[in-house]
Amino acid sequence: LQTQLNQAQKMESVGHLAGGVAHDFNNMLSIILGYGNIILEKTKGDDPLHEYAQEIIDAGSRSASITRQLLAFARKQTIEPKVLDLNESLEGMLKMLRRLIGEDLELIWHPSPIWQIYMDPSQLDQILANLCVNARDAIKGVGSITIETGKTTIDESYCSGHPGFIPGEFVLLTVSDNGIGMDPATIAMIFEPFFTTKETGKGTGLGLATVYGIVKQNNGFINVYSELDHGTTFRVYLPRHAEPITSAEKKKDAVILHGR
Ligand code: ADP
Secondary structure (H helix, E strand, O other): OHHHHHHHHHHHHHHHHHHHHHHHHHHHHHHHHHHHHHHHHHOOOOOHHHHHHHHHHHHHHHHHHHHHHHHHHHOOOOOOOEEEOHHHHHHHHHHHHHHHHOOOOEEEEEOOOOOOEEEOHHHHHHHHHHHHHHHHHHOOOOOEEEEEEEEEEEOHHHHHHOOOOOOEEEEEEEEEEOOOOOOHHHHOOOOOOOOOOOOOOOOOOOHHHHHHHHHHHOOOEEEEEEEOOOEEEEEEEEEOOOOOOOHHHHHHHHOOOOOO
16 A cells, blocks of 8 residues: 555656646747748758758657647546446447557457446546557567456455455456566556656656556556566456445435424
8 A cells, every 4th residue: 555655646746747847848849849840831842951840840749749648647637437338438449449559450359247337438548548559569560459348356365465455346447468578677667657668759658657547546456467578468447336326315305304
């Protein structure tokens, strides 16, 4: 629990800092991009300046995309949770995920009967998109990404072996890949904000920190199993949603107490 608390505090302070920096950075980037575009327009294709201006714009655009991610990470988004059927939500996201992972990889969708959950649909999008992008990037050449759902009851004995877990009924979302996998030293770092092994410009190291934050905010848990050269499985546990309003509560609203 202590490490989970530390992680949450760290993300909060990193979020504040990153958000402030990203905001100022964004303003300066728009100046760089603005003048870059003017130079591009004022020069001809055979002028070396034209090419340099294009490079300024390309690098500026990549930086703008990183600052956008930083801002999204830092922003305290107002969330609008809804009662969701995870299978239905996922069904609706498959097209988007298919595009995200590209045409070369196989996407396997394996739904099982589940319970309802209560969360903001866009947070679910963020979890899935981040896990799938990472799975995609981990696969070199051919491979497949499998998305599964299920339900599970976590009991006391499981909790004693898994620090941070709390007993209860959970809906399970699993994303696995048969990519390059991770060694234990990497696994220990992956939820840290800004930890990335991807080349500059490709990774921000905010994907899994964001996923972790969302899962925690929804009182869930996340697990990772990974084997070098074999692949990785992320398991997200989201609490089962009990009936939003029980019939007893509904009745209570309608009752009028008459005095004598
Ligand atoms: P980013 O994707 O920007 O690097 P993340 O926080 O999403 O940031 O991921 C952090 C790191 O965790 C990645 O750079 C990679 O080393 C590792 N990682 C995450 N998912 C996987 C995966 N499915 N397979 C192998 N490594 C992974």
